[in-house]
Amino acid sequence: MTVFDVVRTALAIRSFQDRPVPAEVVEQIVEAARLTGSSRNLQPWHFIAVQSRDTLRQIGALATSGPYIAQAPLAVVVLIED
Secondary structure, eight states: OOHHHHHHHOOOOOOOOSSOOOHHHHHHHHHHHHTSOOGGGOOOEEEEEEOOHHHHHHHHHHSTTHHHHHHOSOEEEEEEOO
């Protein structure tokens, strides 16, 4: 499968199973994000994996994609250094 095939066939998921995401999967997701290229490899970001239902609901109330975040078992918050 090529990168083009992956992008072309990517699905937007808006319903989630009510079960936690395994720690090793969370680690893989965050590591993949960390390895993403940045200007001069500065990597001016920090990632926070949020799994608390209450916190997900609070984030969901603030974000335009809120209804999906509030129902998800995991959200990764990306903080950028300015």
